Amino acid sequence: MGEAYQSGDGLPVELIGALAERFGDRFQQGDAIRLEHGRSETHFAPMPPDGVVFAETTDEVVAVVNLCREAGVPIIPFGAGTSVEGNTLAVQGGISLDLSRMIRIVAVNTDDFDCVVEAGVRREQLNEYLRDQGLFFPIDPGANATIGGMASTRASGTNAVRYGTMREAVLGLTVVTADGRVIRTSRRARKSSAGYDLTRLFVGSEGTLGIVTEVTLRLHPIPEAISAATCSFATIAGAVDTVVQSIQLGIPLARVEILDDVQIRAVNSWSKLDLPELTTLFFEFHGSERYVAEQVETVKELATANGGGEFRWAHRTEERSALWKARHEAYYAAVNLRPGAIGWATDVCVPISRLAECIAETKRELEASSVPATILGHVGDGNFHVVFSMDPDSEAELEEVKAINARLVRRALDMDGTCTGEHGIGLGKQQWLEEELGDAVDLMRAVKMALDPDNILNPGKVFQL
Amino acid sequence: MGEAYQSGDGLPVELIGALAERFGDRFQQGDAIRLEHGRSETHFAPMPPDGVVFAETTDEVVAVVNLCREAGVPIIPFGAGTSVEGNTLAVQGGISLDLSRMIRIVAVNTDDFDCVVEAGVRREQLNEYLRDQGLFFPIDPGANATIGGMASTRASGTNAVRYGTMREAVLGLTVVTADGRVIRTSRRARKSSAGYDLTRLFVGSEGTLGIVTEVTLRLHPIPEAISAATCSFATIAGAVDTVVQSIQLGIPLARVEILDDVQIRAVNSWSKLDLPELTTLFFEFHGSERYVAEQVETVKELATANGGGEFRWAHRTEERSALWKARHEAYYAAVNLRPGAIGWATDVCVPISRLAECIAETKRELEASSVPATILGHVGDGNFHVVFSMDPDSEAELEEVKAINARLVRRALDMDGTCTGEHGIGLGKQQWLEEELGDAVDLMRAVKMALDPDNILNPGKVFQL
Incomplete structure (x- = not known):
């Protein structure tokens, strides 16, 4: 189907014709829709695809793959566009294959x-x-x-x-x-x-x-009983130790999130809460009524011993929803610490024995930085995020955040941790994948070349071939 | 290093020299040791390797891999030799690489x-x-x-x-x-x-x-409290329903095993127990003292409602060990239903909603067969085993068991289950892998060829290239 596709060429006319014929107005090339599929919620510059196809069935996905493969045109699968490491950007152009209408x-x-x-x-x-x-x-x-x-x-x-x-x-x-x-x-x-x-x-x-x-x-x-609470701590170590000791005792914490004082301030402001502006754990317990009560009793004892304050309970469903809604909106709350700011969200994950130290060192660095930033994380997994609230027009801030992020990743790797606990590699973490896993990345390349020899599936992501 | 290796050739002399030089008496070619590494605990005919290397470090494994790859000679990693689908047999000759001394x-x-x-x-x-x-x-x-x-x-x-x-x-x-x-x-x-x-x-x-x-x-x-019990049921469905309902209520059963009446008879005889010779569940509960008591209370109610008898408790560590020892020896107990018999152990796994039906149909078939056989399984996973006690000299029994096994696998596949829940494919289940996963097996082949292009690592297992 025509000449070899080069990124930036625009799509081969034969492919445009074939997609238009098959998909009608579910194949689009307008600027707005391309931009919508080529930008990120975070700091990455937009990289729009050359076109967008809205597929509604597996068979339609097959059709797109076959047409694009014959034309040598990249395909980037697209869902909600909520990833944060540039995972869906069209770095080599091509078709963004939007699956968000496949909702059966x-x-x-x-x-x-x-x-x-x-x-x-x-x-x-x-x-x-x-x-x-x-x-x-x-x-x-x-x-x-x-x-x-x-x-x-x-x-x-x-x-x-x-x-x-x-x-x-x-x-x-x-x-x-x-x-x-x-x-x-x-x-x-x-x-x-x-x-x-x-x-x-x-x-x-x-x-x-x-x-x-x-x-x-x-x-x-769905558990018979669900109970949620927040508890503030004088120190990060006190909060982390409470979680580690709970796990050691076999308490099956359903959720346990850490938010630092800056993140709590952001959440209070964004979600209209009045939590004490200290390092805070958000807990959720699942089980039978009796078992939840027993878990809570044990965790409260541990929290007290580790310098935790009172538990503030969210017993009713609506209270609990409000609490977790605030947690879910923590990213937006953090970015909006400054009006008009853009966000940069990074995450690392370390063995939990190193978590308090990793967070404390990172915190010291954030406190010395001119860019507002929060820490929040899934403390039971050893996984935490830093969210920066950056001036979109300041090259200096971008450079500063880049440097802090690089040191954060290296800190995590030095603790036998990973450069990303849950965001993926996308574009943002590629430079560390090799440092983290060495020659194992060559095996990934071999698998990629075996399963996608023409390199048409989301090319340029995870690693360079 | 010499001519291309063919199975049955024996090892190239250069390789023998190099292995002897590097490994001394940790490289062996005697008949007894080769047979020990080339037989299975089940019905497969022995397929001994041409030699055995006992590696003690990762570096030594590298040395064996490099020498064998240069000689084009297969390497079969070997541990305890307890797999049951012929996974370690040397189907194409080569070196059995015994890692059982790497015990740090x-x-x-x-x-x-x-x-x-x-x-x-x-x-x-x-x-x-x-x-x-x-x-x-x-x-x-x-x-x-x-x-x-x-x-x-x-x-x-x-x-x-x-x-x-x-x-x-x-x-x-x-x-x-x-x-x-x-x-x-x-x-x-x-x-x-x-x-x-x-x-x-x-x-x-x-x-x-x-x-x-x-x-x-x-x-x-290690949980604060551990409690184990057995409970007999009038029907297979009653036992399975007890488990499904327990899981629906969120009871975190730590262990729940089903043994049919024939398996119980075998266990009673082999392990000197006196369990009622009925379909029986072996339970284990983990948690705090209070939580274990609560779990037990709920499960007992469910068992009673499903036609279960009394719970027989093994509270003390020694009683519990005796119970699980009996369960662990169930395979030997089953094979020894007949003196001098050899075993054939197969396993399938189905969605648990289909488990009672799958076991019941299989049970009917076993009852109609002349070969003694037992059913035992991990009922919470939908996974069960059939163990046949076969006359080693009867071709007719072998054929009969083959046919029953084939129908069992097809039954599991028809229920959207798998041909093996936990034993692996090895040699024994290859004919069904393609039926189970279709073209996905081609992707496995592509991965294999990408990571082991010379096909020296346990060749002939899982699928044919």
Whole structure:
């Protein structure tokens, strides 16, 4: 189909014709829609695709893959666009393949605690749908992301300490491969040792190995009792030690989030709360009434021993929703510490024995910086975020944040941690992947070249070939 | 190094010289030791390797890989030899690389609930070592397998319903690749979204993609209270429904095993117990004293409502050990239903909503067969085993068992289940892998060819290239 495609060329006319014929007005090339699919919620400069296709079925995804492959044109799968490491930017142009209209909930198998959904289903839609059936899908990255996107970045979030990440939540995938085949990576059994774990290979591959169109998810029964509370601490170490000791005692914390004093100030202002402006843990406990009471009793004792203040309870559903809504909006709260600012969100994850030290060192550096920044994280996993509130017009601030981020990543790597706990590599973390994993990255390259020999699937992401 | 190696040739003389020089008497070619590394605990005919190397370090594994690759000679990683699908048989000759002397526990990080061990460490050794530190490693396939072998077959077992399988337990691996490089698949953080999930790609790859030499494992705190019990049921459905309903209520069953009446008879005889010869559940509950009591109360109510009898308790550690020892020896108990018999152990896994039906249909078929056979399984996962006690000299019995096994697998696949829940594909399940996963197997082949282009790592296993 015409000459070899080069980024910046615009699309080959044959491809434009074929996509227009097949997709009608679900194939678009207008500036606004291209920009919408080529920008990030964070600091990355926009990199719009040459066109956008809204696919509604797996067969349509196959059609796009086949047309683009023949034309040598890149395909970037797109969901809600809420990723923060530039994961969906069209660095080499091409087609943004928008799956957000694939929102069918294909099946819910209540007795098996699983469901099958299309890639464009968002987590809030799914939980809404499941509520009446006594089940829920626990993975909660904050943003109302699509399930396909969450699978692709191996997302996790606030519930991961108890329920795991997308690594544990995904039981199987329907994937369109680079050569246009539709595969299913697994049957619906809860476990299997039938061959290579293709499910986990695709989870976290950021659309570079295949395009996820359906996801089979593990669900959980809605607990009989749910209780949430906040507790402020005099020191970061006191907060972290409370969590580590709770886990050592086998307390199955359902959620445990740390927010530093600056983040609490931002949350108070953005969400109209009045929390003490100190390092604070947000807890959630799940279980039977009696068991939740027992967990709470133990954790309160530990908190007190570690310099924690009073527990402020959110017993009613609405109070709890308000609390977690505030947590979910923490990113926007942080960015808006300054009017007109843009955000930069980074994350690292370290062994939890090193977490207090890693946060404390980072905190000292943030305090010495001229750019406002907050710390918040999933303390039970050893994972935390720094959100910077940057002047969009200041090159100096961008450079300063870049340097702080680089030192943060190196600090995490020095502690045997990872450069990204849950955001993925995208564009933003590529320079550290090799430092983190060495020659293992060559194996990733070999897998990429084996499964996408023409390099048409989200090229330029995760690593350079 | 000489002519191309052909299976059955014996080893090239240059390779023999080089291995003898490097490994001295840790390289052996005697018949007895080759047979020991070339037979299975089940029905497979022996397929001995041409030689055995006992490696003691990762560097030695690199040396073997480099020498064998240059000679074009297969390498079959070997641990405890307890796999049951012919996973370690030398189908194309070559070197059995025995890692059972790599038994160092490299590090235990108590605050991080993880440890690093060499591949040859056995699970009992590890738990012995951990006991004083208040931690345990939960994955328990019955046999005292090596951790490397368990990673390679994605083993699971009795605790998987609560603690997951080797998929969840392995945090990272040190792997020697086919081209002789040493890679580490992950840092020690509990989660990461840094690139492709190589850890999970190697877990379950049965030594065909690389040789695991060290494993970082997730550990758990030893619960304050542990209680175990057995309960007999009038029907299989009653037992299965008790488990499904318990999970629906959020009871975190630590272990829940089903044994059919024939298996109970075998266990009574082999382990000198006096359990009622009915379908029986073996339970274990973990938690605080109060929480265990609460779990037990709920499960007892459910069991009674589903036709269960009295709970027989094993409160004391010794009683509990005796109970689980009996469960672990169930395979030997089953094979020894007939003196001089050989065993055939198969396993499938189905969505748990289909489990009662799958077991009941299988049971009817076993009752109609002339070969004694038992059913036992990890009912919370939907996974069960059939163990046949076969006359080693009867071709007719072998054919009959083959046919029953084939129908069992097809039954599981028809229920959207898998041909193997935890034993791996090895040789025994290859004919069904393609039926289960279709074109996805081609992706596995592509990955294999990318990571082991000369096909020297456990060739002929999992699938044919």
